[in-house]
Amino acid sequence: xxxxxxxxxxxxxxxxxxxxxxxxxxxxxxxxxxxxxxxxxxxxxxxxxxxxxxxxxxxxxxxxxxxxxxxxxxxxxxxxxxxxxxxxxxxxxxxxxxxxxxxxxxxxxxxxxxxxxxxxxxxxxxxxxxxxxxxxxxxxxxxxxxxxxxxxxxxxxxxxxxxxxxxxxxxxxxxxxxxxxxxxxxxxxxxxxxxxxxxxxxxxxxxxxxxxxxxxxxxxxxxxxxxxxxxxxxxxxxxxxxxxxxxxxxxxxxxxxxxxxxxxxxxxxxxxxxxxxxxxxxxxxxxxxxxxxxxxxxxxxxxxxxxxxxxxxxxxxxxxxxxxxxxxxxxxxxxxxxxxxxxxxxxxxxxxxxxxxxxxxxxxxxxxxxxxxxxxxxxxxxxxxxxxxxxxxxxxxxxxxxxxxxxxxxxxxxxxxxxxxxxxxxxxxxxxxxxxxxxxxxxxxxxxxxxxxxxxxxxxxxxxxxxxxxxxxxxxxxxxxxxxxxxxxxxxxxxxxxxxxxxxxxxxxxxxxxxxxxx
Amino acid sequence: xxxxxxxxxxxxxxxxxxxxxxxxxxxxxxxxxxxxxxxxxxxxxxxxxxxxxxxxxxxxxxxxxxxxxxxxxxxxxxxxxxxxxxxxxxxxxxxxxxxxxxxxxxxxxxxxxxxxxxxxxxxxxxxxxxxxxxxxxxxxxxxxxxxxxxxxxxxxxxxxxxxxxxxxxxxxxxxxxxxxxxxxxxxxxxxxxxxxxxxxxxxxxxxxxxxxxxxxxxxxxxxxxxxxxxxxxxxxxxxxxxxxxxxxxxxxxxxxxxxxxxxxxxxxxxxxxxxxxxxxxxxxxxxxxxxxxxxxxxxxxxxxxxxxxxxxxxxxxxxxxxxxxxxxxx
Numbered sequence: 001x002x003x004x005x006x007x008x009x010x011x012x013x014x015x016x017x018x019x020x021x022x023x024x025x026x027x028x029x030x031x032x033x034x035x036x037x038x039x040x041x042x043x044x045x046x047x048x049x050x051x052x053x054x055x056x057x058x059x060x061x062x063x064x065x066x067x068x069x070x071x072x073x074x075x076x077x078x079x080x081x082x083x084x085x086x087x088x089x090x091x092x093x094x095x096x097x098x099x100x101x102x103x104x105x106x107x108x109x110x111x112x113x114x115x116x117x118x119x120x121x122x123x124x125x126x127x128x129x130x131x132x133x134x135x136x137x138x139x140x141x142x143x144x145x146x147x148x149x150x151x152x153x154x155x156x157x158x159x160x161x162x163x164x165x166x167x168x169x170x171x172x173x174x175x176x177x178x179x180x181x182x183x184x185x186x187x188x189x190x191x192x193x194x195x196x197x198x199x200x201x202x203x204x205x206x207x208x209x210x211x212x213x214x215x216x217x218x219x220x221x222x223x224x225x226x227x228x229x230x231x232x233x234x235x236x237x238x239x240x241x242x243x244x245x246x247x248x249x250x251x252x253x254x255x256x257x258x259x260x261x262x263x264x265x266x267x268x269x270x271x272x273x274x275x276x277x278x279x280x281x282x283x284x285x286x287x288x289x290x291x292x293x294x295x296x297x298x299x300x301x302x303x304x305x306x307x308x309x310x311x312x313x314x315x316x317x318x319x320x321x322x323x324x325x326x327x328x329x330x331x332x333x334x335x336x337x338x339x340x341x342x343x344x345x346x347x348x349x350x351x352x353x354x355x356x357x358x359x360x361x362x363x364x365x366x367x368x369x370x371x372x373x374x375x376x377x378x379x380x381x382x383x384x385x386x387x388x389x390x391x392x393x394x395x396x397x398x399x400x401x402x403x404x405x406x407x408x409x410x411x412x413x414x415x416x417x418x419x420x421x422x423x424x425x426x427x428x429x430x431x432x433x434x435x436x437x438x439x440x441x442x443x444x445x446x447x448x449x450x451x452x453x454x455x456x457x458x459x460x461x462x463x464x465x466x467x468x469x470x471x472x473x474x475x476x477x478x479x480x481x482x483x484x485x486x487x488x489x490x491x492x493x494x495x496x497x498x499x500x501x502x503x504x505x506x507x508x509x510x511x512x513x514x515x516x517x518x519x
Numbered sequence: 520x521x522x523x524x525x526x527x528x529x530x531x532x533x534x535x536x537x538x539x540x541x542x543x544x545x546x547x548x549x550x551x552x553x554x555x556x557x558x559x560x561x562x563x564x565x566x567x568x569x570x571x572x573x574x575x576x577x578x579x580x581x582x583x584x585x586x587x588x589x590x591x592x593x594x595x596x597x598x599x600x601x602x603x604x605x606x607x608x609x610x611x612x613x614x615x616x617x618x619x620x621x622x623x624x625x626x627x628x629x630x631x632x633x634x635x636x637x638x639x640x641x642x643x644x645x646x647x648x649x650x651x652x653x654x655x656x657x658x659x660x661x662x663x664x665x666x667x668x669x670x671x672x673x674x675x676x677x678x679x680x681x682x683x684x685x686x687x688x689x690x691x692x693x694x695x696x697x698x699x700x701x702x703x704x705x706x707x708x709x710x711x712x713x714x715x716x717x718x719x720x721x722x723x724x725x726x727x728x729x730x731x732x733x734x735x736x737x738x739x740x741x742x743x744x745x746x747x748x749x750x751x752x753x754x755x756x757x758x759x760x761x762x763x764x765x766x767x768x769x770x771x772x773x774x775x776x777x778x779x780x781x782x783x784x785x786x787x788x789x790x791x792x793x794x795x796x797x798x799x800x801x802x803x804x805x806x807x808x809x810x811x812x813x814x815x816x817x818x819x820x821x822x823x824x825x826x827x828x829x830x831x832x833x834x835x836x837x838x839x840x841x842x843x844x845x846x847x848x849x
Contacts, residue, residue, distance in 0.1 A: 332735055336737045344732075344735060349732070351735075353728035355724070355729075355796055356721075360725075363721065365736040365737050367721065370718075374718050374719060378716075
């Protein structure tokens with residue numbers, strides 16, 4: 001059906017992608033995508049993390065050069081990897097990370113690169129302010145164009161970015177996760193802006209994780225799964241469940257290994273922990289062999305909570321016990337000595353030292369065990385590292401290879417595996433499969449399940465819903481650095497649980513849902 | 520290090536000999552550059568290749584070697600120490616002043632020089648690691664401060680008329696080599712071992728490669744950062760003692776601009792100013808390269824201003840060749 005749709009649309013399409021293939025480091029991310037966007041339509045691009053949404057957006061906007069396939073804008077070929085050409089053809093992207101310049105004012109941001117000038121060649125500031133004001137008013141914004149961009153809320157900045165793109169003649173607008181970082185009230189505003197653009201004949205495509213935004217904004221839904229386009233329908237023709245099923249596919253059944261039962265002995269205790277001033281204290285304990293999931297939206301405080309437990313950051317108050325002993329707050333070395341380990345969210349920024357070899361990365365957290373009188377015993381002790389990395393099925397050219405040449409999944413195996421040459425009683429995982437392809441994801445799930453079966457207590461923060469649903473014995477939903485609700489294994493198995501989690505995480509009907517969710 | 524692979528990757532295909540040789544040369548491109556420069560000078564001057572001249576080069580290299588080693592550690596953490604030249608001056612002045620005003624005991628000047636150098640390094644280390652002031656700013660401040668102090672100590676003039684024993688340190692021969700040269704050789708060997716085979720060395724590489732990741736892995740990065748600046752100061756103190764002992768004078772402009780040659784040596788040696796990448800052997804090569812050029816141009820009677828111009832070109836060209844070779848060699 002998608003092919004037929006494209007053929008009919010060939011003359012009217014604003015943007016047409018055909019046969020897009022793309023891979024990073026040998027891992028295919030997009031496997032032959034065909035799609036076309038028509039004027040005056042809003043298309044939602046749905047899919048799990050790692051399905052290829054952002055990559056497709058970047059190819060459609062001319063930022064990435066696809067391995068094969070082509071992009072056409074109103075019949076004209078979009079030169080790959082040329083953002084200026086894309087702009088002149090009328091394609092604009094508002095990226096996930098804002099591209100505005102916070103130190104400049106609103107009108108300077110709107111006009112940077114296409115400044116208005118006086119006859120003397122100096123900047124016509126008054127003219128730019130006037131025009132900025134009328135453009136913003138056209139989108140229902142009464143923001144003063146002379147204020148600093150950085151002083152505005154993220155949502156307003158996002159809308160100003162959209163104003164900037166469309167005022168420069170964009171007829172195809174790509175929004176990558178436009179609502180991921182903005183407040184409820186601003187989402188409504190953004191929806192209005194998108195609708196008015198559609199009425200002006202702009203072709204809009206956006207990515208989102210939230211079902212209600214798909215419902216509110218889109219005319220059409222395209223679902224990507226593991227780099228393939230698996231569904232392309234009018235919004236009216238598909239149910240929410242249909243979208244979720246298309247996103248997750250059948251893999252959910254076999255992607256996750258069976259979860260062994262948790263033990264009884266308490267390993268990790270968190271008492272009255274406050275990660276951010278003003279949040280409610282958090283209390284919980286994790287038993288041997290138990291996996292506790294932490295769900296929530298971006299900015300809900302999952303990462304901060306794990307960092308407080310491990311000691312990368314100091315909590316406002318509260319304490320952490322491992323095996324009944326209080327560990328010194330804010331001191332990773334003390335945590336390591338108490339057999340606590342962490343796999344951070346930001347693998348490249350916090351997890352591994354990419355310029356070091358696999359072996360040296362593995363030695364680092366266990367440096368005491370690998371040295372004598374301060375002299376490293378690399379050769380004598382490397383058997384243990386070798387053994388662990390083999391059990392993780394690490395693909396590398398030996399332990400001497402530096403991490404920067406490994407794929408994301410293999411880097412993640414090193415970041416996790418380096419702890420396992422010594423004793424670990426409690427393991428903190430923060431987005432353990434972010435940026436990891438499906439094959440390696442499966443192996444990481446297997447490893448985590450095996451570790452918990454061997455008696456490790458695991459706390460796992462994840463934005464990946466199936467991960468929380470299938471890999472935890474229990475889950476907390478966090479919002480505003482506080483626990484918004486707790487879900488038992490039985491509740492996690494319930495088909496309607498995704499919706500409950502969404503509501504808890506976003507704060508809709510928070511009180512009612514939280515009560516319902518409490519056991 | 521270990522031929523066994525941890526995964527299912529196929530072994531590297533056998534490469535033809537020519538390619539293997541080319542790969543080897545690319546990986547050791549600085550040695551090749553060094554040999555070319557040596558060959559050029561030997562061709563132009565009969566005096567250059569003599570054993571006497573080799574000793575001259577090594578003697579000149581010794582004080583540079585110490586600060587370049589300290590600089591290597593600092594740069595590996597991702598920092599920089601601009602103050603070493605001035606710390607040399609203030610240490611030399613402290614040593615000369617103590618020899619004149621405190622005691623004739625030959626042990627006093629070394630204590631004064633090392634103490635002054637260590638003190639400057641400790642201040643740098645505390646400001647960088649505890650107050651989180653960027654290393655560039657911290658050590659730029661120390662450069663100015665220490666340079667001023669060097670003049671303060673001598674009331675704006677060199678300290679002359681020192682006892683002959685003041686020259687013992689730099690001018691005594693041992694095993695056929697002068698003490699500074701021996702010290703340089705020992706220091707290079709020790710630092711090469713420390714950076715390659717000790718947990719301290721690994722921690723320095725880790726901090727420079729990714730400070731947050733190192734901290735999460737249990738490295739106390741503040742302590743390590745403090746130590747590299749303190750060490751750099753201490754080495755500059757020894758270097759100041761060497762230089763002033765050699766001429767039996769304390770001159771407040773001693774060591775001026777040495778920090779730039781030290782940084783150049785580290786960078787020529789393949790280190791990244793972003794940290795995490797570089798070796799002690801690389802620095803040793805970079806150091807010898809610069810000293811060989813200085814010496815060769817002197818022998819060819821090139822005027823000093825032109826020497827400066829030529830050296831500038833060679834430093835940038837050497838690093839350019841290194842970057843090119845690194846890309847080709849991969």
